[in-house]
Amino acid sequence: xxxxxxxxxxxxxxxxxxxxxxxxxxxxxxxxxxxxxxxxxxxxxxxxxxxxxxxxxxxxxxxxxxxxxxxxxxxxxxxxxxxxxxxxxxxxxxxxxxxxxxxxxxxxxxxxxxxxxxxxxxxxxxxxxxxxxxxxxxxxxxxxxxxxxxxxxxxxxxxxxxxxxxxxxxxxxxxxxxxxxxxxxxxxxxxxxxxxxxxxxxxxxxxxxxxxxxxxxxxxxxxxxxxxxxxxxxxxxxxxxxxxxxxxxxxxxxxxxxxxxxxxxxxxxxxxxxxxxxxxxxxxxxxxxxxxxxxxxxxxxxxxxxxxxxxxxxxxxxxxxxxxxxxxxxxxxxxxxxxx
Numbered sequence: 001x002x003x004x005x006x007x008x009x010x011x012x013x014x015x016x017x018x019x020x021x022x023x024x025x026x027x028x029x030x031x032x033x034x035x036x037x038x039x040x041x042x043x044x045x046x047x048x049x050x051x052x053x054x055x056x057x058x059x060x061x062x063x064x065x066x067x068x069x070x071x072x073x074x075x076x077x078x079x080x081x082x083x084x085x086x087x088x089x090x091x092x093x094x095x096x097x098x099x100x101x102x103x104x105x106x107x108x109x110x111x112x113x114x115x116x117x118x119x120x121x122x123x124x125x126x127x128x129x130x131x132x133x134x135x136x137x138x139x140x141x142x143x144x145x146x147x148x149x150x151x152x153x154x155x156x157x158x159x160x161x162x163x164x165x166x167x168x169x170x171x172x173x174x175x176x177x178x179x180x181x182x183x184x185x186x187x188x189x190x191x192x193x194x195x196x197x198x199x200x201x202x203x204x205x206x207x208x209x210x211x212x213x214x215x216x217x218x219x220x221x222x223x224x225x226x227x228x229x230x231x232x233x234x235x236x237x238x239x240x241x242x243x244x245x246x247x248x249x250x251x252x253x254x255x256x257x258x259x260x261x262x263x264x265x266x267x268x269x270x271x272x273x274x275x276x277x278x279x280x281x282x283x284x285x286x287x288x289x290x291x292x293x294x295x296x297x298x299x300x301x302x303x304x305x306x307x308x309x310x311x312x313x314x315x316x317x318x319x320x321x322x323x324x325x326x327x328x329x330x331x332x333x334x335x336x337x338x339x340x
Contacts, residue, residue: 034326035153044124051133054116055140063260066141067204068109073138075103079166081322083159084131087335100167105208117335130335131156135318145204147262150311157329160338174211178282178289188320196283196295197309202254203266207276209241210248215278217243223273223285230274267300
């Protein structure tokens with residue numbers, strides 16, 4: 001008897017993920033065993049207040065600062081865990097992560113973290129890690145633009161290393177498909193639900209022409225349809241970003257409805273097929289988006305569900321740790337350089 005096998009999209013998705021994860025060496029795990037809510041209760045009891053005030057000054061001065069800080073935190077945690085490695089400058093003896101392809105044009109706001117660190121150091125010298133400052137500031141930044149609150153476990157150490165190669169490979173990029181992105185999140189110990197919720201941070205983000213050019217000259221019209229509003233939006237995007245060369249650094253909001261407010265509007269853009277980045281629209285439009293499509297619908301219709309899951313997923317991401325940073329790490333005096 002001849003046996004015939006056929007695979008639907010979900011079966012194929014499962015097989016690809018199993019293969020990709022099974023062939024990836026996981027060098028760290030998600031864990032909060034080192035972290036506590038009261039880590040600085042006796043050594044720097046005012047640290048949360050200091051960070052909140054400094055973050056508030058930055059966001060009130062420029063609402064875009066919120067997205068910059070959250071993006072720094074995300075890119076930090078996806079390389080060696082949340083250990084402040086993304087903050088390190090290149091030196092003669094250390095190759096930092098700032099010039100890796102996913103970071104070189106998209107990461108800003110290092111000066112904001114420097115400013116917060118200086119204020120914390122003046123109050124509690126040598127006590128609070130840059131990794132903790134970045135994690136707390138990301139929470140406060142989200143709150144300041146209308147997002148949810150969550151408790152931040154602390155006690156991270158700053159790494160004395162960075163990893164340029166991992167920054168190049170671990171961080172999701174704008175034109176990646178759904179399967180590779182899910183794989184990158186699962187590698188970090190984060191679920192599909194975490195991925196869709198954390199992508200919601202794009203409700204306050206900006207994107208460069210270089211990162212959405214392929215989308216607006218590719219399948220944008222197919223996913224958004226031919227309605228006049230979508231056509232007008234597409235025309236506007238193409239005026240910002242030319243089809244071949246030039247304008248790489250021109251920017252536009254990933255949520256063009258409420259770009260400076262942390263809400264669930266981002267998911268509505270995906271329902272309309274108007275996601276600016278291919279990687280975002282894939283969560284709703286890809287043939288593999290069985291689970292992610294339903295989550296996009298849920299977060300679009302239930303903002304509380306989005307806020308609750310985003311808070312939970314941010315804690316989970318913030319708790320990605322690298323045991324080496326606890327064994328060999330330090331509290332940097334300057335977030336850009338290891339201590340000498």
